[in-house]
Amino acid sequence: MEHIYNNLQDFFRSMGLPLQQDTELTVHPLDGLHSDQPIEAPLFRTNYYSFLLIRSGKSTYAINGHVFDLGPYSFYFTNPGHLKSFKIEVPLEGYMLTFSEMFIRQYFTSDFYQHFPFLIHETTPVMRLEQGDFAGLEVLFQQMEQEYLSHSPYRNPILANYLYILLYKTKSLLVTYQALTIKTQNRGAEIARDFKGLLKANFRSLYEGKASKVLSIKEYADALHMHPNYLSTVVKAETGKSPTDWIQERTLAEAQTLLTNSTKTITEITFQLGFSDTSHFAKFFKRHAGQSPAAYRKATAL
Incomplete structure (x- = not known):
């Protein structure tokens, strides 16, 4: 039976990896999050959104019965509730961002999902970005990580504004790369x-x-x-x-x-x-x- 994880800290704890989380939005480099050895995660669900930007490495990722290959310049996201698993063959470098429904409710207006309907869609394919598109996103993730690690009393509102930018960039990339939602037959x-x-x-x-x-x-x-x-x-x-x-x-x-x-x-x-x-x-x-x-x-x- 699959396990449900409410936050990133719980997920990594289940894998024997320490990771502290004190906010409803997190930004972490993928470098060093996993061991150097190949790793495979059993089926699980999460109650949070995840966005991953991969600079290098090799992995496979499965969600709702669809399997995707991950490699350099991959960008993808997952929404809460979906059944998924992954296998890392070569350690990944890049960034992972997570945020919860609570974070959305706290910092965004009621029409949030009307602007970003892809956050309630079914499976969306992995995008393999051109170098320029990847570099632009990487700078944004770096800025978010820097703010996430700060002790500013305004850290969360600032991160919310960065997230707003990321979501609009994602919306644009979904059109550019024609990453259409995969219609489920279920x-x-x-x-x-x-x-x-x-x-x-x-x-x-x-x-x-x-x-x-x-x-x-x-x-x-x-x-x-x-x-x-x-x-x-x-x-x-x-x-x-x-x-x-x-x-x-x-x-x-x-x-x-x-x-x-x-x-x-x-x-x-x-x-x-x-x-x-x-x-x-x-x-x-x-x-x-x-x-x-x-x-x-x-x-x-x-």
């Missing part, structure tokens, strides 16, 4: 994709004041014209997480974003997220975040 994957699209749309409507509550699993199932139990089974099989897990994680991320980046009162946030009262919201938040909404807001205030 009906289960299509259902999981459609569910995640509806989930994002619901929270976007909540953010914009166009919806009054978080949709239930039954309401998602009705929208997709299927039984709730079938939806739950399919989403769990395809992503490793149940619809309930997806809804709760998104609710928590939205709550944390509002507590950190808005001046709304806890009562206002309670009703914006569709909770019936502040007590219910406070219990939900403490159960998932380990502290009360008020304590979280105080701890994250600059």
Whole structure:
């Protein structure tokens, strides 16, 4: 059975490699992350986005049944929830960037995925870049690494702006290299994709004041014209997480974003997220975040 990793630190710990992580966005050189010996990772899923820029080395990477060769000037990304594995034959040099849904919610607006729809698509092929395109991206990754290693109190907002640039460059490269999304023939994957699209749309409507509550699993199932139990089974099989897990994680991320980046009162946030009262919201938040909404807001205030 595949394992699900919530962050990069957990993933490398599983491989016996130490790596510290204290933010929801990380930038690391690939040099030295793995041993000099060939290494093969069993099937796994991650709950974060990964972008890899490879200067040299040799590897194969498999996602959702598709296998890609990686070598010099390779650039690719993976989205949360997909089943993947990799095998490194010659040590890789380059950069790896990871970021979470929470980071997106904290630093970007509700129409984020409308600008970057490739972040919710199915499998996207590896791009083999021309030297000039590779060099431009490498400079950007180097700048991000330098900021990531800094102790600036504004490190995360600066990294968010760099990420915005990277995503627009990625969007442009997808067109230049015609790296079209690989359409899956798996009906289960299509259902999981459609569910995640509806989930994002619901929270976007909540953010914009166009919806009054978080949709239930039954309401998602009705929208997709299927039984709730079938939806739950399919989403769990395809992503490793149940619809309930997806809804709760998104609710928590939205709550944390509002507590950190808005001046709304806890009562206002309670009703914006569709909770019936502040007590219910406070219990939900403490159960998932380990502290009360008020304590979280105080701890994250600059």
